[in-house]
Amino acid sequence: MELYNKSAHELSSMLEKKEISSLELTESVFKRIDEKEPEIEAYITLSKDKAIETAKKIDEKRVKGKTLSNIAGIPTGIKDNIVTKNLPTTCASKMLYNFVPPYNATVMDKLESAGVIVTGKLNMDEFAMGSSTENSYFKKTKNPCDITRVPGGSSGGSAAAVAAGECIFALGSDTGGSIRQPASYCGIVGLKPTYSSVSRYGLIAFASSLDQIGPMAKNTKDVAMLYDAICGYDSMDSTSANRSYHNHFNAIENNVKGLRIGIPKEYFGDGVNPLIKEKVLAAAKLYEQNGATLIDISLPSTEYALSAYYIISSAEASSNLARFDGVKYGYRSENYSTLAEMYEMTRSEGFGAEVKRRIMLGTFVLSSGYFDAYYKRGKLLQNMITDEFNEAFKKCDVILTPTSPNTAFKIGEKVGNPLEMYASDICTVTVNIAGLPAISLPCGFDNENLPIGMQLIAPKFGEQVLFNTANSYEEIVG
Amino acid sequence: MKIDIKHLAKLSNLRFEESEAEKLEREMGDIIGMVEKMPDISVTDLKPDPNNRMILREDEVKSSLPRTEMLKNVPQSQAGCIVVPKVVE
Numbered sequence: 240m241e242l243y244n245k246s247a248h249e250l251s252s253m254l255e256k257k258e259i260s261s262l263e264l265t266e267s268v269f270k271r272i273d274e275k276e277p278e279i280e281a282y283i284t285l286s287k288d289k290a291i292e293t294a295k296k297i298d299e300k301r302v303k304g305k306t307l308s309n310i311a312g313i314p315t316g317i318k319d320n321i322v323t324k325n326l327p328t329t330c331a332s333k334m335l336y337n338f339v340p341p342y343n344a345t346v347m348d349k350l351e352s353a354g355v356i357v358t359g360k361l362n363m364d365e366f367a368m369g370s371s372t373e374n375s376y377f378k379k380t381k382n383p384c385d386i387t388r389v390p391g392g393s394s395g396g397s398a399a400a401v402a403a404g405e406c407i408f409a410l411g412s413d414t415g416g417s418i419r420q421p422a423s424y425c426g427i428v429g430l431k432p433t434y435s436s437v438s439r440y441g442l443i444a445f446a447s448s449l450d451q452i453g454p455m456a457k458n459t460k461d462v463a464m465l466y467d468a469i470c471g472y473d474s475m476d477s478t479s480a481n482r483s484y485h486n487h488f489n490a491i492e493n494n495v496k497g498l499r500i501g502i503p504k505e506y507f508g509d510g511v512n513p514l515i516k517e518k519v520l521a522a523a524k525l526y527e528q529n530g531a532t533l534i535d536i537s538l539p540s541t542e543y544a545l546s547a548y549y550i551i552s553s554a555e556a557s558s559n560l561a562r563f564d565g566v567k568y569g570y571r572s573e574n575y576s577t578l579a580e581m582y583e584m585t586r587s588e589g590f591g592a593e594v595k596r597r598i599m600l601g602t603f604v605l606s607s608g609y610f611d612a613y614y615k616r617g618k619l620l621q622n623m624i625t626d627e628f629n630e631a632f633k634k635c636d637v638i639l640t641p642t643s644p645n646t647a648f649k650i651g652e653k654v655g656n657p658l659e660m661y662a663s664d665i666c667t668v669t670v671n672i673a674g675l676p677a678i679s680l681p682c683g684f685d686n687e688n689l690p691i692g693m694q695l696i697a698p699k700f701g702e703q704v705l706f707n708t709a710n711s712y713e714e715i716v717g
Numbered sequence: 718m719k720i721d722i723k724h725l726a727k728l729s730n731l732r733f734e735e736s737e738a739e740k741l742e743r744e745m746g747d748i749i750g751m752v753e754k755m756p757d758i759s760v761t762d763l764k765p766d767p768n769n770r771m772i773l774r775e776d777e778v779k780s781s782l783p784r785t786e787m788l789k790n791v792p793q794s795q796a797g798c799i800v801v802p803k804v805v806e
Contacts, residue, residue, distance in 0.1 A: 337790075338790055339789065339790065341782050341786040341787065341789065341790070342782065474772075474774050475774075477771050477772060477773060477774075478771065479772075481772060543754070543755050543756060545751070546751060546752040546754060546755045547755065549748060549751075549752060550752055557729065561730075564730070565792060566791075566792075566799060566801060567787075567790065567791055567799060568790035568791065568792075569790070569792075570792075571792035571793070575802065576802065577802055578801055578802045578804050579730075580802075581801065581802055582730045583730050583731065583732050584732070586729075586730050586731055587731050587732040587733075590731075595729075595731055595733075595741075596741065596744060596745070598729050598731065599722070599725050599726070599729055599731070599741065599745060600745055600748060600749075602725050602728050602729045603720065603725055603745065603749070604752075606725070606728065613752065615763070616755055616757075616758065617752075617755070618763050619758045619763065620755055620756075620758065622763070623758065657744055657747070657748065658747055658748065658751060661748075
């Protein structure tokens with residue numbers, strides 16, 4: 240098996256035993272990128288020279304007997320909305336086409352000190368708004384399982400790169416499903432961590448109360464490894480939870496005996512592809528056969544979650560994106576004479592259609608006369624959804640649902656219909672609204688051999704139960 | 718419901734062609750139609766989450782990025798300053 244096909248935890252022990260060098264591994268990944276990238280188009284920017292240089296440094300340290308982290312020397316791709324010092328960060332937007340950050344996001348400082356090799360910056364929907372990565376200003380990423388289909392979104396570049404072997408693992412970000420939905424479309428594993436457990440400092444903001452950076456990889460153990468490296472309190476993020484974290488990777492247990500798994504009926508409704516329901520329920524059955532108890536639960540406000548999500552996220556986006564005005568960084572229009580015109584033309588030319596639509600929607604729900612009817616009602620609904628989850632977790636330890644109501648759709652299929660596109664997030668948005676952690680992992684294929692994903696949801700800071708439950712499934716099915 | 722695209726565009730510092738504005742009005746109408754299906758909720762007050770109080774940093778003097786670094790991304794600069802159209806007569 241080629242090195243790029245191996246999992247991060249396998250590679251980690253091979254590196255530690257000096258069976259391979261980080262340089263060999265990095266070269267293997269870049270060779271794979273050369274082969275696959277013309278077809279997949281997962282990357283916006285590659286950072287080969289720096290990657291090779293870092294790999295050599297890590298190898299030197301290892302030869303000298305220095306103690307290194309378990310992810311040192313592993314090639315990692317980064318979603319292009321996470322700022323990387325001296326490496327262009329575009330958010331897949333014309334607005335930031337030339338932006339070279341003078342600083343690192345906190346997660347990048349953490350990964351660099353852990354010694355990971357940054358392969359480059361991954362494609363996404365512009366400003367993380369979308370479910371197919373078709374909203375990128377630069378390119379359309381293809382799903383490695385079927386290149387006529389989308390990889391999902393908004394972290395579609397991250398999911399496709401991991402699935403195609405163009406990096407060993409990757410960082411994505413998830414505001415309403417943007418890690419989990421592409422993970423399910425590409426047949427990989429993705430974690431949306433508990434809100435406030437991973438610093439958002441240096442994550443270009445879309446909806447600050449919902450955004451969270453998270454790991455994506457070929458399997459649960461790899462995801463846990465990367466999560467351990469990025470979680471933790473950060474004084475640079477005022478919403479960061481001031482607490483300590485244990486090592487999740489080392490604590491993974493393969494045992495679901497006595498585990499109470501909640502099955503919420505609202506997630507298995509008419510809108511979900513029957514074959515997906517069947518596969519997810521088959522996974523539930525498998526857990527039961529291995530000692531878990533299945534419990535029927537109800538989360539009645541689920542049907543309103545998408546509405547609450549679009550109100551809250553668009554409102555926050557319209558405020559967050561006000562900073563892009565062509566003054567201090569990024570794109571500036573050439574068609575203006577006054578300052579007001581410069582703002583207006585820069586924003587009109589720099590943002591794509593979906594981003595403008597959400598800014599307008601956010602401005603509408605926040606504007607005078609509509610605030611109570613929309614934004615306030617959305618926030619109240621958010622509390623209601625959170626309370627329902629809290630109630631449910633009195634009866635079960637973890638909740639099992641489909642990740643997405645469908646499998647990967649054809650490129651161009653849903654471009655003209657925003658509502659249909661939004662509906663592909665129906666199973667994932669509730670988790671962001673309630674600030675919970677959730678993981679998506681593959682649980683079979685549909686009739687066209689496209690991967691199906693299932694989602695496990697835990698109470699806040701319950702990442703360990705997610706890793707245990709997900710890893711157990713992987714061990715059971717082999 | 719009538720959505721005043723012109724007014725919202727002005728508030729958002731965005732400009733739309735006539736044909737774009739019509740399409741946008743239709744699409745936003747659809748989205749708002751979906752959003753209006755939200756239930757009425759009897760509770761009316763929003764409270765901050767007592768478990769997640771915001772922690773503010775101490776107000777301390779710390780080193781920051783040098784001006785030359787900051788100016789590298791500026792679309793137009795001159796003599797260490799950012800250039801924008803004249804705003805005062």
